[in-house]
Amino acid sequence: MIEQRGKGYEYCRPGSWEELAAILCKAEAGVMFLAGGTDLAVDLRTGKKSCAHLVDLKGLTELQGIAETAAEEGKKGEICIGSLTSIHQLEINPLLQEKAAALPEAACQLGSRQVRNRATLGGNLANASPTADTAAPLLVLDAFLELWSPSGSRHIPVEDLWQKAGKTFLAADEIIRQITLPLAPGRGTAFMKLGPRQAMDIAIINAAASLELEDGRISQVRIALGGAGERPLRMKQAEAFLLGKEATAEHFAQAGVLAAQESSPRSSRRASREYRLATIPVLTERVLLKALSRLS
Amino acid sequence: MALRDLAVLGKANVKKDAYNKITGEAKFAADLKFDHMLYGGVFRSTVPHATIKRFDASKALALPGVACVLTSKDIPGGNRIGIILKDEPVLVDDKIRRVGDAIAIVAAETQELVEEALELMEVEYDLLEPILSYEDAMREDSAKVHGETNLHMRKHLESGDVDAAFAQCDVIVEGTYTTNMLSHMFIEPDAGVARIEDGVITVYASTQNAHFDRGEVARTMGLPNNKVRVVQVTTGGGFGGKLDISVQCHLALLANATGRPVKMVRSRKESTDVSAKRHPMTMKAKTGATKDGKIQAVEVFMTGDTGAYASYGPAVIVRAVVHCMGPYEVPNVRVDADFVYTNNPMCGAFRGFGVPQVSVCHEGQMNALAKALNMDPIDLRILNAQRPGTVLATGQVLDEAVGFIETLQEAKKKAAEVLDTCKENQGVGVGCMWYGVGNTGLPNPAAAFVEVLPDASVNLMVGCADIGQGSSTVMAAIAAEELGLSYDDIHVTSADTMVTPEGGASSASRQTFISGNATRIACKQAKETLAQTAANFLNVPKEDLIFRNRMVYSSKDPAIKLTYPELMAEMKKWGKLAVGAGAYNPKTTYLDAKTMAGIPYEIYAYGTTIAQVEVDTSTGEVDVQKLISAHDVGQAVDREMVEGQIEGGMVMAQGFAVFEKIEHEKGKIKNPIFSKYLIPTAMDVPEIYPIIVECPGEAGPFGAKGVGEPALIPGIPAITNAVENALGQRFFELPLMPTEVMKKIRG
């Protein structure tokens, strides 16, 4: 275990779950977990965040990796992703590209190559930005999370992670250990991002969709948006509207209008509430069309 | 004019700074280290306009490791700096005029201690009314930023009879254009180190003008110029933002007070907060033409906010006025311009000195005029283009080196080849520019020293700062061409005030022209001695000798020759040294105070960009797809470097047109960092087709003009006009952010 002093905090890097548990039980308050540091290191430097103990999770090497569990009798297949898996690993993973395209599609649009080499999936989720690029894909992929704390572990659907911008429901001593994606073979998924710049830009709005058809009609649909509210959101009215309908551009456009109705975006430096409301239908329609095109 | 037969120029050489930068060996100011070095920092105001009621640094001074805290009282010499007007305090004495004014400076053992010390300093202000807009500034009863009036400068240019001409026009178009405050975002934040040795203060700095810095440091320290040495270290870009004093004077004060070397490296935020910005400008224009498209009259009224200090403001206003009718023959012109002081961030030089701003105006007018006349935009421009013999609004008559029409023709030819047939919401736009090379109506000389060494290698010393644009490469090529040596024979030492002569600023696209001419003159002088020696040896008249490719031979009989090493051996034998000193000052005149008549520049560069864009009308996003840009550079000294300038300029134009804007509130910049001030990334760069047009005259070295700023300018209006043409809507304010475009589309 490495120990060091940083500006105003103590840094440590546990190498095992026992060590981590011991640190968390001893530390009274002010614990923060460090993954890639692409959000946290910046926030600690600018003083936006501060902590007494900085616990680096990178010593827990088993938190990295992507693996598939094949389908068995009565159990769907799934892909398990360790929370410290880098965004770049998501981007280049053939398994994800084939079975959960929306996620690598989002990953390759996050930040720059240098950022993606360091940034992790767990960090992107725990940072709780309403426009975190991996959030909408995980919502439409029905992802669930395994959380761990010294008192045990629990599973939650990814949508139960976020309270509001910058705030999760994680307990102070709780980390995200693993992200699980149940596999659905007949599904097409897609991700899109709206922002003025082609790289290194936080989205004004991002959107993901997942679609399945049966006899030409929509038998399963998920739509999720970032930047449409205080946290990444599923657009359940739009989904309900589409279920059972034909997958046409017209229906997708109508779903987009519904999505705008169930959104409550805020005005920020990047874009006004009005601009977001005007573009939500556009992005929703386009991402649905893209998901449809992925259904072969 | 006959094509020049050149041995070195017009090809591509490996840039002099390439190897060190690629291997990482190049040392930037932040990389410098000296024994016992301290670190320095600046305590800055957080309010835009105030007097200081109380300043207390006692807690900071009590911190172990803090070497000193200095305020205005500790300045041994003068406490006013500024490129043109000396209106900025080194450290605040009378009052605070902007957010970020320097109140005190500190030196300490580590950077961390510097930051801690800054946090321990206390200040109390008596607030004054902040002046935050042109309207505020011009109110009779408003608080004054400096002296008795906030009107920083007022300029008037008049030629012909404008009112009578408008009365005769068949078509008149009008528009009011606004451009915003912009930031250079040079990649290396300002930094430097100062140290004292043998009674000389040496400042190593990231700068565009070492010799100017020397004068400012000397005055601040109360020292003669030759007791201050400023060395420009490897500099990561400037674009005009490193022409003002940044860390130099503060470093000298701290090194002087402590007797130890002191280093300062600004954070990105500090750098953006206090370095000069591009002037936001509003331009109200009226253009009149006959029904066959001949422009008869142009009238412009422009206002600009120079912020708290003048910086290069006086140069921007004058240049903007002289250029605002565009590269056209306009017989009747009237321009009025007002620049004001406010308590906003300081504005100064930024690639183009006001010409990018006015290009948005004159090219917006041309686009509107072409539509009103139902004329092809290129034909309209060719019809009105400046050409050899054109009489400018200043009364200057242009010589033969005017390649504007060629840039229009070449760009049009390329457009036919590479542009797509426009679909709905796609558009093509034309943008043009002209740019007077060098400072406006002012002397701005530069000099060079040269010595050809016994082995025929060369030491060339120029004051000109190479900030990445490649001036040292250019000077080496010019010297090699003139001396008849190869590019690799020339070693360039630049911008070190103890070694090199005055070079003036690396700004105004002037160095290729001015330092280039100085270099050539110095080489000619050295060549005099070489030629005399060679003539004696070969027994031919020295006028017949040709120096080329490391040989000297007779133009009458190339078999009569000697190699350069042989020549240098001859020189040694007779005790001759091949040295030269050259200086060049462009042939300009001061401009008339009332009408601005005169000769503002010796030569002009021209450019035409054609842009293709596609607008996503559902999201307002502008996709800049293709940019063709043709530039009359007189003579390309190095083709690849010219193309590089054009490509870089086009990307900056894209940033200007669609992304960039400094947002400020109550004098405070809200987006001083890269995550909030968006510039184009490699992923945004469109297809760029650079075209080099060469229309050399006699003025520049081998006919070369400047291209540094011209490379940026025409791209901005070309993109804007392309968006206008795609949507059939006029845009009067930049940048064309998706939110703004959407508002226009939705009405």
Ligand SMILES: Cc1cc2nc3c(=O)[nH]c(=O)nc-3n(C[C@H](O)[C@H](O)[C@H](O)COP(=O)(O)OP(=O)(O)OC[C@H]3O[C@@H](n4cnc5c(N)ncnc54)[C@H](O)[C@@H]3O)c2cc1C
């Ligand atoms: C230049 C730049 C560009 C960027 N561009 C984008 C972009 O385009 N899109 C985008 O979405 N984001 C972007 N980001 C933000 C950032 O890179 C991502 O959010 C990244 O995924 C964060 O991961 P990290 O591993 O670096 O997290 P860290 O910074 O290490 O941590 C972030 C937060 O999550 C917590 N945390 C981390 N891991 C865990 C865990 N396993 N369990 C519990 N809590 C945890 C930390 O305590 C901290 O609060 C950008 C950042 C930068 C610097």
